[in-house]
Amino acid sequence: MSNKAIKGSFRIISGKYKGKKFEFIPSDDLRPTPDRIRETLFNWLGQIVGNKNCLDIFAGTGSLGLESLSRGADKVTFVEKNSHHLKKIKEYVEKIKADKDVFIIKKDVLTWLDETNQVFDLIFVDPPFYTQLAEKVLLKIKSNSLLSSFGKIYLEVEKELDLNFLAKDWEIVKETKSGKKQYLLIKEK
Numbered sequence: 174m175s176n177k178a179i180k181g182s183f184r185i186i187s188g189k190y191k192g193k194k195f196e197f198i199p200s201d202d203l204r205p206t207p208d209r210i211r212e213t214l215f216n217w218l219g220q221i222v223g224n225k226n227c228l229d230i231f232a233g234t235g236s237l238g239l240e241s242l243s244r245g246a247d248k249v250t251f252v253e254k255n256s257h258h259l260k261k262i263k264e265y266v267e268k269i270k271a272d273k274d275v276f277i278i279k280k281d282v283l284t285w286l287d288e289t290n291q292v293f294d295l296i297f298v299d300p301p302f303y304t305q306l307a308e309k310v311l312l313k314i315k316s317n318s319l320l321s322s323f324g325k326i327y328l329e330v331e332k333e334l335d336l337n338f339l340a341k342d343w344e345i346v347k348e349t350k351s352g353k354k355q356y357l358l359i360k361e362k
């Protein structure tokens with residue numbers, strides 16, 4: 174039996190960094206969005222990623238934000254409180270030489286959402302499962318006016334999560350389910 178740590182990886186599926194591969198050590202709190210789902214998401218988004226200000230919260234590996242950079246996003250902000258995950262995101266950003274287009278913030282997401290006054294065109298929300306954080310995050314995004322008027326939010330949550338909390342303020346643009354997860358693209362009503 175080898176002492177080498179088991180490694181996972183993901184790759185950029187399209188754009189100027191297409192094919193770039195990034196390795197990470199899998200853990201319970203790290204669930205990179207699979208290639209197939211990222212491809213579906215960016216097909217949903219079409220060309221709206223280019224020239225946009227994107228936010229990747231609960232960033233983990235940063236795969237969604239990195240894919241956005243590859244597809245022409247002007248700027249991506251990664252927010253993650255895990256130091257190890259942030260260190261890896263910094264390494265990935267350096268690997269593709271995208272430092273000037275990226276802000277990497279080590280902070281609790283809910284705290285940061287109350288502190289920022291930036292407005293984003295595309296927000297990736299992939300919170301830890303079974304924490305009820307999706308509803309809290311969306312409430313903060315709405316109440317702090319962090320989404321641009323034509324902005325969209327990508328939401329990745331556990332399959333059995335009751336989404337009734339979306340009904341008042343959010344419209345589901347696209348949705349799909351796969352395995353133990355559900356994936357949604359939403360916008361403000």
